[in-house]
Amino acid sequence: MTGAKAGASASVLTEKKEKTSLGAKLLNAPYLLWSAVFIVVPILMVVFYAFSETVGYYEISFTAGGREYVCELPAAEDLTLEGAKEQAAAQAGVSLADATFTHASLEYRSGGFTLANLKEVWSPASRRAMLLSFLYSLAATAISLVIAYPFAYALSRSGAKSQRIQMLLIMLPMWMNMLVRTYSWQQILENNGVINKALAFLGLGPATMLGTSGAVILGMVYNYLPYMILPIYTVMSKIDVSLLEAADDLGCNWLQKLWRLILPLSVPGIISGLIMVFVPSISTFYISQKMSNGMIKLVGDLIESKIKDQWAGGGLNVGAAMSLVLMVIILVCTFVMNRFSDDDGGGMVV
Amino acid sequence: MKTLGRIVSFLVYFFLYAPLLVMIVFSFNAGKSTSVFSGFSLRWYGELFSGGGMLIECLRNSLLLAVLSAVIATLIGTVAAIGIYRLKKGFVSGAILTVNNIPLMNPDIVTGVSMMLLFVFAAGLFGALNATNFYTLLIAHVTFNIPYVILNVLPKLRQSDPTLYEAALDLGCTPQKAFFKVTMPQITSGILAGLLMAFTLSFDDFVISYYTSGPDFVTLPVYIYSLVKKTVKPNIYALYSIILVAILVLLIVYNAILSRSDTKKEGN
Numbered sequence: 275m276t277g278a279k280a281g282a283s284a285s286v287l288t289e290k291k292e293k294t295s296l297g298a299k300l301l302n303a304p305y306l307l308w309s310a311v312f313i314v315v316p317i318l319m320v321v322f323y324a325f326s327e328t329v330g331y332y333e334i335s336f337t338a339g340g341r342e343y344v345c346e347l348p349a350a351e352d353l354t355l356e357g358a359k360e361q362a363a364a365q366a367g368v369s370l371a372d373a374t375f376t377h378a379s380l381e382y383r384s385g386g387f388t389l390a391n392l393k394e395v396w397s398p399a400s401r402r403a404m405l406l407s408f409l410y411s412l413a414a415t416a417i418s419l420v421i422a423y424p425f426a427y428a429l430s431r432s433g434a435k436s437q438r439i440q441m442l443l444i445m446l447p448m449w450m451n452m453l454v455r456t457y458s459w460q461q462i463l464e465n466n467g468v469i470n471k472a473l474a475f476l477g478l479g480p481a482t483m484l485g486t487s488g489a490v491i492l493g494m495v496y497n498y499l500p501y502m503i504l505p506i507y508t509v510m511s512k513i514d515v516s517l518l519e520a521a522d523d524l525g526c527n528w529l530q531k532l533w534r535l536i537l538p539l540s541v542p543g544i545i546s547g548l549i550m551v552f553v554p555s556i557s558t559f560y561i562s563q564k565m566s567n568g569m570i571k572l573v574g575d576l577i578e579s580k581i582k583d584q585w586a587g588g589g590l591n592v593g594a595a596m597s598l599v600l601m602v603i604i605l606v607c608t609f610v611m612n613r614f615s616d617d618d619g620g621g622m623v624v
Numbered sequence: 625m626k627t628l629g630r631i632v633s634f635l636v637y638f639f640l641y642a643p644l645l646v647m648i649v650f651s652f653n654a655g656k657s658t659s660v661f662s663g664f665s666l667r668w669y670g671e672l673f674s675g676g677g678m679l680i681e682c683l684r685n686s687l688l689l690a691v692l693s694a695v696i697a698t699l700i701g702t703v704a705a706i707g708i709y710r711l712k713k714g715f716v717s718g719a720i721l722t723v724n725n726i727p728l729m730n731p732d733i734v735t736g737v738s739m740m741l742l743f744v745f746a747a748g749l750f751g752a753l754n755a756t757n758f759y760t761l762l763i764a765h766v767t768f769n770i771p772y773v774i775l776n777v778l779p780k781l782r783q784s785d786p787t788l789y790e791a792a793l794d795l796g797c798t799p800q801k802a803f804f805k806v807t808m809p810q811i812t813s814g815i816l817a818g819l820l821m822a823f824t825l826s827f828d829d830f831v832i833s834y835y836t837s838g839p840d841f842v843t844l845p846v847y848i849y850s851l852v853k854k855t856v857k858p859n860i861y862a863l864y865s866i867i868l869v870a871i872l873v874l875l876i877v878y879n880a881i882l883s884r885s886d887t888k889k890e891g892n
Contacts, residue, residue, distance in 0.1 A: 297799075301707030302720065305700055305770065309723045312767040316738035317726070323741050383748065425636050428629025438883075440633075442875055447640050449824055449871045453848050454864045457856060458643035461650075461659040468646060468659070496639065503636075557731030560830070560849070574733050581737060581835070590744065597737045604731065 320601070322384075323594035324392065329385035332358035336375040338368040349380060384591075391588065391595035400576055400596065407572040408603075410487065410562075411555035414494035415502075418551045419544065421495070422502035426543075427536065429503075430510035437511070448500045453560060456493055460564045463489055485569045493561035494551075501550035509543030510536070541614075549608050557600060573600055644868065651861035658856055668862040678847060679863055686827055686844040693765035694822035700766070701773025701822075702815055706807075708774070709781040724771045736835035739764045743836065757838040764836035765826045772825060773818035780814030781807075813881055820878050824871070 330349035335342065336359075345362045347353070353361075359378055363370045394400065429440055447455065462468045463483040473479030483489050513536065521531045559574030568575075577596045583589030651669070655662035672680065704720075711717040727735055740756065747755035784807060792802035830845035837846055848860060 298707050298710035301703050302711065302716075303707075305704030305707070306720065308700060308767070308770070309720070312739065312742070312763060313723055313726050316735075316742040319741040319745055320734070320738045322745075384745075421632070421636060424629055424632045428633050431629070438879065442872075442879060443637060444640070445875060446868070446872060447644060449828060449875070450644065450868060451828055451830070451845055451848070451864065453830055453845055454647065454860065455643050457658075457848075458647045458861075462643060462646055464659050466659060496643070499636070499640070553729070553731050557733045559733065577733055577737065581740070584744075590741065593737060594741060597734045601730065601734050604729075608729065 320594050320598050323591050324598045325387055325389070325595075326591060327385040327388040327390060328382050328588040328591055330380060330382050332362075333377065333379055333381045334359060334362040334375065335377045336362065336368075336373040338363070338366070338373040343368070343373075355380065388591075391591045392599075394592050395595050395599050399571075400573075403571050403573050403576050404599075404603075406570065407556045407574070410491055410572065411494065411552050414491050414498065414555045415548055415551045417491065417495050418499050418502040419548065422499060422506055422547065423540075423544075426503050426506040426510050429507050430513070441507075444500050444503055452497055456497065456561055456564045459493060459496060460484065463492075463565070485566045487570070489565040490562050490570055490572075493565040494555040494558065497558075497561060498551040498554055501554075502547035505546040505550065506540055506543040509540045513539050545611050545614060548611055552607060553604055556604065647861045648865050648868075650858050651865045653858045653861075656857055658858055658861065668857070668859045669866075671859055672862055672866075677859075679844075679859060682842050682844040682847040683863065685841055689762065689765060689841075689843060690823045690827040693762055693769055693826045694819050696762075697766045697769030697822045698773050698815060698819045701770040701818060702777050702811075704770065705774045705777035705781060708778060724774055727768045728771050728775075732829075732831035733835075735768060736764070736832040739767070739832070740835040754838050754840075756836050758841035761833060761837040761841060761843075764832050765829065768829070768832060769822035769826060772821050773815075776818035776821060777811055777814040780811040784810035813884070816881055817878065820874070820881075824874070 332347040332349055332353070332355065333344075334347065335344040337343070343362070343366045345365060347358050347361055349358075355378055359373075359375060360370055363373045366373075429437060432440070464470070465480055465482065465484075469483070470480045473481060517535060518531065521535050526534070556572075557574050559572065559578045562570050562572045562575055573596060577593050577600070580589045580593035580596065650658050650661065652664050652666065653661050654665035654667065671677070708717055708720055711720075730738075739760075743760045744755040746752075788810075789802055789806050792806045793799065797805065828845070829843075830849060833843050833846050834849065837843060842850075848856075851860070
């Protein structure tokens with residue numbers, strides 16, 4: 275390229291840069307706005323509700339003597355709707371008989387700052403649920419790793435066509451609705467389900483499986499095992515075969531090969547697999563509900579039941595506080611796990 | 625090692641497919657039970673196809689929602705991916721990508737609850753009676769779909785050759801024409817993969833829908849969740865056996881798209 279030409283194209287390039295940067299801003303605007311409103315603000319909402327209290331009040335309006343009255347009374351435990359009506363009339367100086375009520379209801383709104391919701395997160399029932407969630411999801415993650423690791427290795431060493439078909443086989447159940455699959459497991463483990471039928475045929479059982487920790491952990495492993503297999507498989511399929519051959523040539527036995535070669539190279543896949551199994555396991559409510567017939571309550575179950583109460587009893591606020599704590603626990607756990615992957619130097623594979 | 629791998633593989637596939645097998649077998653159950661088999665019959669399939677019923681209505685809702693949210697998310701996500709690609713790597717692009725990661729990293733229940741709180745808050749502000757309805761559900765689905773679209777499109781953009789685009793400009797193309805003629809074909813497979821992924825995620829979602837949908841528009845998973853508390857009949861198994869076949873076809877198409885783009889890359 276001649277100097278003049280290079281200069282010309284450089285000037286074109288700088289001109290283009292200016293143009294695209296304005297264009298880029300415009301292109302980014304819609305999603306920036308969308309994610310600000312629907313991703314960032316909701317997170318702030320969680321914080322807001324977690325630290326605020328719910329205030330109940332009676333909204334009462336009535337007419338008496340041709341005048342309209344609207345009044346708001348703070349709700350109290352010993353104040354019924356009828357009592358609130360009486361009070362409202364009394365406050366307006368109207369006898370109850372003269373008043374025609376057009377509206378009377380118990381309403382809620384967000385009140386001031388409080389730490390009571392977080393205190394409820396630290397209540398014994400909730401502490402137990404958090405500990406159980408943590409232990410169960412830890413167990414489910416560990417079991418998934420133990421199953422997925424040899425499986426992913428075998429998969430990555432099989433032929434190209436077999437790999438393609440097997441990938442399809444692994445992904446197929448993932449796309450089936452989790453409620454239906456979990457429900458199907460529930461039916462298998464039931465007292466008169468398939469397993470107990472088989473046991474009875476052998477003259478054994480019946481074994482009560484639903485409601486045990488094992489059933490809940492099984493549900494977690496079943497639902498999230500593919501999330502462990504896929505990332506580990508991805509890093510393993512990138513391992514250079516000549517490295518494995520070199521290890522063979524240099525006299526490594528399979529244990530040394532695994533420990534000194536395959537394991538270090540697959541660390542990034544393991545880390546993302548751990549996170550992808552741990553996060554949905556610790557936050558599930560459907561699996562624990564189905565696999566324990568509602569007997570085992572995890573954090574997700576508590577959040578779900580609190581949020582269902584909506585305003586009553588400050589359900590939204592306590593649910594938000596639990597969500598916030600869950601988010602922080604997960605953030606810390608993923609941060610710790612990601613640290614591991616950096617320190618091991620395995621990051622170079624990605 | 626090899627035989628161990630084979631045994632583990634077999635057990636894993638057995639484990640993964642056992643409930644699906646049970647589902648298919650009991651979808652042909654003559655009785656009403658989903659755990660006691662009382663004879664072969666096609667009655668549940670017949671019931672699905674003959675009478676509409678709640679199940680079919682909810683299926684229609686779920687499909688409509690999945691198509692709408694996937695298309696909207698693909699539009700916004702593709703534009704956003706191009707925008708991010710054109711930004712210089714720095715604070716802004718880092719911030720966008722971090723925010724983009726939030727729905728991917730957060731558990732569904734937190735995403736669902738956080739969006740629901742936003743809608744409850746907004747309903748309080750505007751004095752709306754129902755905090756959640758079809759539109760809030762659509763917004764929620766678009767929101768959790770966009771990151772997956774970006775995740776599929778952005779790498780394709782980064783793989784694409786920028787000099788081709790510049791050459792098109794040098795040869796007199798307008799930026800728009802250069803984009804649609806040169807850049808677009810290079811990222812089409814990513815856009816399609818993103819669209820397909822968004823569709824399936826939306827169709828399958830339960831937790832986020834559970835918190836952001838209203839009584840006016842019930843999706844299939846939300847309906848099934850409400851059912852399970854009473855009793856489930858094998859008609860759900862029949863419906864999902866059909867869906868299983870549909871998903872199998874979809875996955876094969878998806879794989880074909882992926883492998884086509886792979887061979888193209890190798891060809892280049």
